[in-house]
Amino acid sequence: MPTKSVTLDEVDEGLVHALQVDGRASFRLVGEVLGVSENTVARRYRRLRTAGLLRVAGTLDGAALGYSAWTIRLQCLPDAAAPIAGALAARPDTSYVYLLSGGTEISCSVRTRSAEESEALLLRTLPRTARITAVSAHLLLAGYALPDDWAGPARLTEDQVARLTPHHDATEPVTPGPADQVLLDRLAADGRTTHAELAAATGWSEPTVRRRLSGLRRSGLLRFLVDVPPHVLGFHAEARLWISAQPSKLDEVASALATHPEASLVALTTGPTNLLAAVNCRDSADLARYLTRRIGSLDAIRTLETAPVIRTLKRAGTVLPIESASAQYRPVTGVQR
Template identity: 35%
Template sequence: MARVLMSESAPIQPDDVRIIRALQIAPRASFAAIAAALGLTEGAVNRRYRRLRADGVIRVAGVVNPGALGQSRWLVRLRCRPGSGPAIADALARRADVNWVSLGAAGSEVTCATQSRTREQREDLLGQRLPRTAAVLDINAAAMLRQFLGGRGHYWSALQGTLSPQEEAALGSGGPPFTESPVVAREPLRLTAEDEKLFDALAVDGRAGLVDLAAAAGLTPGRVSRRLDALLRHRVLHIDVEIAAAALGYHARAHLLLRVHPSEVKNAGRALAREPGIAFAAAVSGPWNIHAVAHCRDLDELFEFTSERIGPLAGLQSMEVSPVLRQVKQAGTRLVDDRLVDDRLLVPSGARARC
């Protein structure tokens, strides 16, 4: 387990939600541009953003897409010995190649997503470390075959309608629109040493300025600007706006495992992507051929959502709803008490499992 001292968070105000939505649309837009679009002052946007970030409500970070580099992505479910799940989840969350981790089933089930940068890294985790972990009773690993929702350009849409169409149009776009495409690129891009340094800087702060990025990568601001545009355009990188959903009143998160007739998988995945309650949806290998993540305000809303919105999907044969007991990590960012935290603030507390 881990602990961190956090200041008491201030209540979320309507303008805070508007700023979060603006960042979803254009995560690297200047405070001046956001202020102009929303009718606020630049100083107010600056202050509210910094408070939201300090309170762990949002975090803007650059996220690398391993598929663009030729590497597959996997969704993994672990059944663990009673009492061992939290330590295993924490150990997985500390790995750079595991970008989200959740704990469920009264703490005895861990679900995570891996995005290994090399084949050796993936095989070390899935083929060696996890099978040899004594507290892991069962492993179910599914390859992601097609992503319908999740990541920059097609974000969690529960905040749609927060801004007017005119306000959204004034913000422009923070990257190319999401288009359905193979998870693994057939012609992967080769990275340079400067790219890796750029990724490291953006992982810390996705809104870092060109001068700071240039200093980190050892390039000129002009070259950094051109390279960043190219990496975003080729979907090697996206600027992700992570949101602590509980801070906005969404306290019930669940994994939805769907078995859909093969002829309807595409249609079902695209339908899920249009649902505001869905934050992630992908076609996967294995007996459950669609994996989705739902955010609802409470368990009653989750019941209504799954029965009324998901249940009628054409081709749906069966569904498992697995509520999340605790979200440990999402899109590379750790969570403590439902707030996003910097790993550097985490303090070890007791022995941890090794993965």
């Protein structure tokens, strides 16, 4: 969906960074940290939220719940890529969906609860779509840098970050169950939904909502991601990189990539390449410098394939369903024929 043209100033960028530290930080605290009023922070947030440029999304840690993470590449007929990408973005199990260079390739991230779900998606659902000409799936084995850790142009000092870092109530960590689904669905849509609104949606009391949220966050299962288009932060050249590195140097290369401020994702994968990276650069010239100087300086890299992102259809996907892993697979048929 196109976003309105809004220029971010220092306060806006400080707000974005603050929410990346704690997506539910109060406007009062953010204002104190930034040196502006609570009303100013609230007004800036509403402006960016209304313009479609900033969203806080609550999400569960799929790895902790036993989900498998996949990155999938699909080659499509020229007139099919956009509608297929849109259908993939509508699926509840996708989190990031991109159209890549040439307009015939799609890259998306998928989480599956079981081998049966993986098989249903990768061996039956996607290959059944005639306008998809090729599919390759890569299991993510380890993450070195993750999208929710990427701060873009970080604006806050270490002291400011420390003030914003949440210290949760002394509640016991909890495991999410079916009763939490309404709560988590609301947080997936808007991670800053108030305790009163969550209480009304769940039928719980506000103290119960507060305890439940605190317990889920203390357990490490519930996190809040900031969904902001990179171009809003001044990064106009996004790309996905598929890298093959010398096996004995794989950890070294991945760790080095994870330190690059341009990298929002670095992951070890299966497949003909063994690393996936997502990078955000200022422009095409900056991307060229990144590839020739930063990537080019890593001698253990054997091959590199670069695919610029031409359209993003989904970021920070919806919350994971929390039924047991043995629950029936419920396909979304938008990519089937």
